[in-house]
Amino acid sequence: MNTPDISAPRTSWQLWALDIGLAVIAVVPGVVNTVVEDPTSALTVTLLGVTAVVLCGRRRAPWAALTVVSVLAAIGDSRSFTLAICLAVFEVALRAPIVRAVLGYLIAVGVPLLGTTVKIMLGVDAAATGDVTPAIGVGTSIIDPYVVLAFAAGIVVQSTRQRRRAQEALLEQRIDSARALERARIAAEMHDIGGHALTVMISLANGARSAWHTDPQRSTQALTHLGEVGATALEDMQRTLRVLRDSDQELDDALHHSGYDLSDIETMIEVFHTAGMPVSLRRAGDPIPESAMLNAAIHRIVQECLTNVLRYAHKASAVDVAIDCSASAGTVTITVVDDGAPTNSPSLGTARGLIGISERAASFGGSCTYGPRATRGWAVTTTLRTEKPR
Numbered sequence: 001m002n003t004p005d006i007s008a009p010r011t012s013w014q015l016w017a018l019d020i021g022l023a024v025i026a027v028v029p030g031v032v033n034t035v036v037e038d039p040t041s042a043l044t045v046t047l048l049g050v051t052a053v054v055l056c057g058r059r060r061a062p063w064a065a066l067t068v069v070s071v072l073a074a075i076g077d078s079r080s081f082t083l084a085i086c087l088a089v090f091e092v093a094l095r096a097p098i099v100r101a102v103l104g105y106l107i108a109v110g111v112p113l114l115g116t117t118v119k120i121m122l123g124v125d126a127a128a129t130g131d132v133t134p135a136i137g138v139g140t141s142i143i144d145p146y147v148v149l150a151f152a153a154g155i156v157v158q159s160t161r162q163r164r165r166a167q168e169a170l171l172e173q174r175i176d177s178a179r180a181l182e183r184a185r186i187a188a189e190m191h192d193i194g195g196h197a198l199t200v201m202i203s204l205a206n207g208a209r210s211a212w213h214t215d216p217q218r219s220t221q222a223l224t225h226l227g228e229v230g231a232t233a234l235e236d237m238q239r240t241l242r243v244l245r246d247s248d249q250e251l252d253d254a255l256h257h258s259g260y261d262l263s264d265i266e267t268m269i270e271v272f273h274t275a276g277m278p279v280s281l282r283r284a285g286d287p288i289p290e291s292a293m294l295n296a297a298i299h300r301i302v303q304e305c306l307t308n309v310l311r312y313a314h315k316a317s318a319v320d321v322a323i324d325c326s327a328s329a330g331t332v333t334i335t336v337v338d339d340g341a342p343t344n345s346p347s348l349g350t351a352r353g354l355i356g357i358s359e360r361a362a363s364f365g366g367s368c369t370y371g372p373r374a375t376r377g378w379a380v381t382t383t384l385r386t387e388k389p390r
Helices: 012-037 042-056 062-075 078-095 098-122 145-210 216-245 248-257 265-274 292-312 353-363
Strands: 279-285 319-326 331-338 367-372 378-385
Touching: 012 042, 012 078, 042 062, 042 078, 062 078, 062 098, 078 098, 078 145, 098 145, 265 279, 265 292, 265 319, 292 319, 292 331, 292 353, 292 378, 353 367, 353 378
Parallel strands: 279 319
Antiparallel strands: 319 331, 331 378, 367 378
């Protein structure tokens, strides 16, 4: 069986039905009390009828409704208007700032009290006789307990609504931040996959074409690597894009692990070497901690650096990659140095590579420095923190 959604907004006719129902409930006790005490008092009954009509529009004009009901209560038997006044005060306290809501309360109890005072002075009120003590209700005191309760209830409901809206706004802000982070992570992953793969594939294709007649074996090897790089890039892109079709609950974990299924750095170095890059790898220090996030970051940083060398370093005769892990310092330092000259060909990049390396380093509490060497070439040094220094 389907249950109604109580959190769904009410329709216009539902709001009108609720307003009419509350208005009737607010005046019926006063009508009954007036008829029982004084069957000939048609004035108060008529004024209560007008009050019911006014209260139906209290949501659209709360201040007007409060003022009119207060004046009507001052004219008629104010104690019969207690519930109506409470409803009008509640609506004002629900919608107005606290200072203005206090003003509304004073109007609600002050105007009927003034009317009662004038009627007592004129001798037209039951309280004018000394042996009659008026019952508690609107028009008998500036501090009416029923109106105070209505006023407090309006303030509490307003505060609850404001807190809920603030929580919803905070939640929406967090969702927007998470979405922006997801987009940034996907963009970085796609940049690493697509930029690296296309650059290497172009170099492999050019190498295979130039050596087709002079060194067929080398051309065949380059074409083999070309297919492997393309297939790997396609698989990585499909895996990254696949997470976008997962449920929201699974999306963050999928993005968090989408780039971890990577080949080892030695295999990646071999692919660049086949593409014609004179690259060498040197490891030093302690073993790198078993962390999927850390190893993925190291892989992507080395990959981006070598891709940039392949794109921009002209006639590089030596490209050195050094990975130095220090367990005592809690750091991994990655240095990529080449001796190539700047190429004059148009850039194929997006200017996001080095920024992405810096962002990866910052996410591990590290840093990245890069720039031209004093003699020739380019150097990139990245430090990642693995733990706090001992």
